[in-house]
Amino acid sequence: MKTKGIVKNKVNIVTLGCSKNLVDSEVLYTQLKGNGFAVDHESKKDDSQIVVINTCGFIDNAKEESINTILRYADAKAAGMVDKVYVTGCLSHRYKDELSVEIPTVDAWFGTNELPRLLKTLKADYKHELVGERLLTTPAHYAYLKIAEGCDRPCSFCAIPLMRGGHVSRSIEDLVKEAKSLAKRGTKELILIAQDLTYYGLDIYKKRNLSDLLRNLSDVEGIEWIRLQYAYPAGFPMDVLDVMNERSNIAKYLDMPLQSGSTEMLKLMRRGITREKTEALIHSIRDKVPDIALRTTLIVGHPGETEELFDETYEFVEKMRFDRLGAFQYSHEDNTHSFSMEDDVEAEVKQERADAIMELQQGISAELNQAKIGKTFKVLFDRKEGGYFIGRTEFDSPEVDNEVLVLASQYVRLGDYAQVKVTSAEEFDLYGEVIS
Numbered sequence: 382m383k384t385k386g387i388v389k390n391k392v393n394i395v396t397l398g399c400s401k402n403l404v405d406s407e408v409l410y411t412q413l414k415g416n417g418f419a420v421d422h423e424s425k426k427d428d429s430q431i432v433v434i435n436t437c438g439f440i441d442n443a444k445e446e447s448i449n450t451i452l453r454y455a456d457a458k459a460a461g462m463v464d465k466v467y468v469t470g471c472l473s474h475r476y477k478d479e480l481s482v483e484i485p486t487v488d489a490w491f492g493t494n495e496l497p498r499l500l501k502t503l504k505a506d507y508k509h510e511l512v513g514e515r516l517l518t519t520p521a522h523y524a525y526l527k528i529a530e531g532c533d534r535p536c537s538f539c540a541i542p543l544m545r546g547g548h549v550s551r552s553i554e555d556l557v558k559e560a561k562s563l564a565k566r567g568t569k570e571l572i573l574i575a576q577d578l579t580y581y582g583l584d585i586y587k588k589r590n591l592s593d594l595l596r597n598l599s600d601v602e603g604i605e606w607i608r609l610q611y612a613y614p615a616g617f618p619m620d621v622l623d624v625m626n627e628r629s630n631i632a633k634y635l636d637m638p639l640q641s642g643s644t645e646m647l648k649l650m651r652r653g654i655t656r657e658k659t660e661a662l663i664h665s666i667r668d669k670v671p672d673i674a675l676r677t678t679l680i681v682g683h684p685g686e687t688e689e690l691f692d693e694t695y696e697f698v699e700k701m702r703f704d705r706l707g708a709f710q711y712s713h714e715d716n717t718h719s720f721s722m723e724d725d726v727e728a729e730v731k732q733e734r735a736d737a738i739m740e741l742q743q744g745i746s747a748e749l750n751q752a753k754i755g756k757t758f759k760v761l762f763d764r765k766e767g768g769y770f771i772g773r774t775e776f777d778s779p780e781v782d783n784e785v786l787v788l789a790s791q792y793v794r795l796g797d798y799a800q801v802k803v804t805s806a807e808e809f810d811l812y813g814e815v816i817s
Contacts (some may be wrong), residue, residue, distance in 0.1 A: 391419040392503070393463075394427035395454075396439025396518070397447050398575050400610075402470055406435045409469075409496065414516060416505035422518045427462040431503065438472035438544055438713035447472045448480075455486040458538045467491065469499055470631060471544040480645035493545055494530075520763055522796035523570035523779060524563050527554055528594065532576035534613060536640075537651040537718035538683060538711065541576055548577065549754040550585050557597050559757040564603035567796065570761060571604055572778060577613045579621075592620040595777045599628040605798065606761070606775055610636040614662055615653035621679040622669040632775040635666065636676040636705075642697020643690045646683060651718065663701055674776035676705035679738060682731030684722035691734050699739060702745050705782050708738040743808045750783070757816060760785045762793050772801070775813075783809050791815045 392413055396406040406422065412497060413420045421429060432454045436447035447470075454466045469491040473480070477490035491499045497507045517524055531546040532539075560571060575581065582590025598607055609621070614637055625631045641647050644655040654662075666673060679694060696708065710731040713724040726734075758788055762772035769786040770793050777783045785801055794801050794817060801813040 390417070391421070391429040391482075392422045392431045393424045393431060395423055395432065395434045395450060397435060397450060398439065398443055398471065400525045400572070401527055401576075402435050402437060404515070404519060404525050404574070405493075405496075407472070408517055409435075409499070410518065411511055411514055411516045412496070412500055413503070413505060414506060415508045415511050416500075416503075418503075418505065429463060431465045431467065431469045432457075432463050433499070436468060436470035436472035438470070438475045439540065440714070442712075444472055446606075451480075451484055451487065455484055458485065458486055459526065462596045467499065467502065469493070469495065471541075474544045475540065481507070513555055514562060515559070517563075517566075517568075519779070520796060521567040522761065523572060523763075524568045525574050526556065526560065526563075526571045526579055526598075527551075527574050528578065529575040533580060533654075534577060535651045535718075537649065538680065538714065540714040540717050543716055545576065548584060549579050550583070550590075552585060553590075553594050553597050556594065557601060558735060560601045560604060561600050564601050569604065569796070569798075570606040570608065571598060572608045572610055573598075574610050576611065578609055578611055579613045579617055579685050589616070589618040591618055592624045594782050595621065595628070595631055596625045599624070599630055605630050606632045608632045608634050608775075608778055610778060612637045613660055614639060617662060619665065619669070622666060625670055625673070629686070633670055633673045634676070634776055634778070635673060635779065638678040640678070640680045641683070641693035642679070642701075643686075644693075646686055646690050646694070649685050649719075649722075650680070650683060656693070662695075672747065674704040676707075676782065677703050678707045678709060680709050680711050681734035681738060682726040684713075684719055684725055686711075686726055686734075695741065698741055698745075702749070703742070704749060704776060706738070706742040707781065708735045708742075710735050746783070747806070747808040750811060752795065753803045753811060754806055755803065757800055758785070758811075758813075759798055760787075760813075761798050762787075762795050764795060765789060770795070772799075783811065785811045785813055787813055787815055 394406050396403050410420050434450055437443040457463050459467050465488045467489050468487050473490045474492035481490055489502055501506050521570050529550045531548045531549040640650055642656055758774045760772040764769050764771050768789050772785045799815045800817040802816050803811045803813045805812045
């Protein structure tokens with residue numbers, strides 16, 4: 382018995398995982414709207430006839446969240462609150478055969494590259510004229526721009542190539558067209574994403590071509606910040622830094638996941654680089670762009686990580702003083718090279734090591750933030766929360782980095798920039814006043 386509240390031809394898209402998944406959901410959203418569907422993104426109401434869950438399958442916690450979400454909507458279907466439940470994304474791509482047996486209530490499972498089949502199942506056409514068009518689920522003033530799909534890197538711990546396939550770059554022409562379309566609709570900040578930005582162009586231009594892409598995107602009228610996320614250290618194209626210095630709208634910000642500060646661990650992780658080469662790269666980057674903000678992520682508890690090897694990573698963080706940092710506990714992923722090793726670091730030890738790294742980083746971040754007091758920064762305001770307008774400097778990416786808080790008594794318009802003088806600082810937040 383179905384409840385009366387279900388709206389026919391209404392689709393609720395639920396997105397889990399990373400910003401790359403979010404872009405995939407936005408593409409689906411745009412295609413469905415173009416086919417006349419009513420579409421919600423992460424609606425809290427169970428009034429949609431159809432639910433599409435875009436899953437993450439990267440690490441254990443993400444898998445658990447994805448499965449719990451699928452079960453929640455499977456129960457909603459059983460209770461007559463929705464008609465159809467479809468599952469797509471990384472978890473579905475990797476485990477759909479097993480999951481379809483365990484959760485038979487789901488109507489269909491789709492892989493990461495099966496958008497046309499998903500649309501066909503929903504009785505929608507794949508509209509080629511909408512390629513490059515996106516309805517955003519983020520605030521209109523910033524958007525993620527996925528410049529490539531998949532990955533060719535051999536990292537021992539990573540299942541992404543199993544779920545996303547090999548590296549495939551999008552053309553500069555297509556990306557500029559999409560950037561222009563976004564800019565016309567009010568987007569001011571582009572956040573470039575891929576599994577590895579530095580591989581961009583190798584497949585279609587036969588060279589690392591990120592610097593050329595940046596120059597072309599930098600010329601798009603209306604784009605005031607271009608931000609680089611997910612750059613791989615081995616073989617990093619240094620000419621990118623020249624463009625960063627040349628063009629004022631390329632943020633002096635680089636997200637470069639380094640994973641470890643131990644040469645022995647980097648070898649086990651198949652990262653193709655040593656600690657010594659990593660440190661030399663960081664020094665070169667900071668020499669070329671002195672005021673750059675470096676973000677990194679580290680994995681603790683990988684098979685073979687002894688206390689001594691972890692101490693090397695701890696000392697590396699202490700020495701390099703990253704502006705932004707996240708630490709993750711190793712997840713034992715089947716069919717990866719690391720899965721052939723014994724998962725020999727106990728769960729509580731992984732937690733202790735992650736906590737120790739983040740406590741160290743908290744102190745570094747507090748010191749770096751204290752040094753910003755009295756300085757003025759260009760801030761892009763994202764939202765209002767409580768008694769504050771909340772924004773970011775060019776050194777901060779949404780969701781993951783520091784924020785700037787300004788009392789709401791000083792009115793600013795969301796999606797606009799303002800000059801803000803920092804008056805006080807905490808570990809991960811700056812407080813300030815608008816001066817223009």
